[in-house]
Amino acid sequence: RFMDLEAITIPPTIQKAMQTGHDIGASLVMVAVDGDLAGALELHPTIRPETQAVIHKLRELGVQSMHIISGDHEAPTRAMAEGLGLDSYSAEVLPSQKAAIIAQMQEEGRRICYVGDGINDSIALKQANVSVSLRGASTVATDTAQVILMDEDLEQLVHLFAVAKGFNRNLTQCLTIAAIPGLLNIYGAFFLHFGLISSVVCNQIGMWSGIGNATRPLLAQRRVDRRTAAQLDTHPTTAQ
Numbered sequence: 001r002f003m004d005l006e007a008i009t010i011p012p013t014i015q016k017a018m019q020t021g022h023d024i025g026a027s028l029v030m031v032a033v034d035g036d037l038a039g040a041l042e043l044h045p046t047i048r049p050e051t052q053a054v055i056h057k058l059r060e061l062g063v064q065s066m067h068i069i070s071g072d073h074e075a076p077t078r079a080m081a082e083g084l085g086l087d088s089y090s091a092e093v094l095p096s097q098k099a100a101i102i103a104q105m106q107e108e109g110r111r112i113c114y115v116g117d118g119i120n121d122s123i124a125l126k127q128a129n130v131s132v133s134l135r136g137a138s139t140v141a142t143d144t145a146q147v148i149l150m151d152e153d154l155e156q157l158v159h160l161f162a163v164a165k166g167f168n169r170n171l172t173q174c175l176t177i178a179a180i181p182g183l184l185n186i187y188g189a190f191f192l193h194f195g196l197i198s199s200v201v202c203n204q205i206g207m208w209s210g211i212g213n214a215t216r217p218l219l220a221q222r223r224v225d226r227r228t229a230a231q232l233d234t235h236p237t238t239a240q
Helices: 012-023 051-060 074-084 095-107 119-127 139-144 156-193 197-233
Strands: 027-031 035-045 067-069 089-090 114-117 129-132 147-149
Touching: 012 027, 012 035, 012 074, 051 074, 067 074, 067 095, 074 089, 089 095, 095 119, 114 119, 119 129, 119 139, 119 156, 129 139, 147 156, 156 197
Parallel strands: 067 089, 114 129, 129 147
Antiparallel strands: 027 035
């Protein structure tokens, strides 16, 4: 498209190579010097080694659907989506169109987590409900994203979803624990003739139960930290 905008002629040999590359799932990047086409670079998409395992674990955590939204050509995008077993893909998409696709999904009632590391992902990252990028990505992407994976490893995405799911579960439990004493007090006032002391005791039980449930993840993490520290003490390492 850029070559067309700059009125640079693409010879038949390069056009044929471009079509061949598309057929095998590769992309060609044209190189022009002083207004003339100098050649082309053939790029093959490389899938991170942990990607398949991450997709499987995300589905186990309840992620309903996963998609690729790419500015790349149709063939390589389709090949990658099929190879990863994703639900759908969108190819040859401009940055603003990526955001429009996400907005359409949101109108359908979906909550979108978008993972991107390029300049072209910034608008989509801003549109998504949750935006994730990786350390070492473009500055625009890391500045826009809400979450940055510091190890540059998609395995952390699984941990992020697991933490979020655990937080939602804990929040639901806390709200339930907080609501039960109030409902019990109302019922008791009308049918069990609760007095002041009974109401206060019931309320305090609910409050302290909620606090205990809210701090449970922190206590669990401290146990994990102590176990990890004990293992490090048992197997010390010596710098060479």
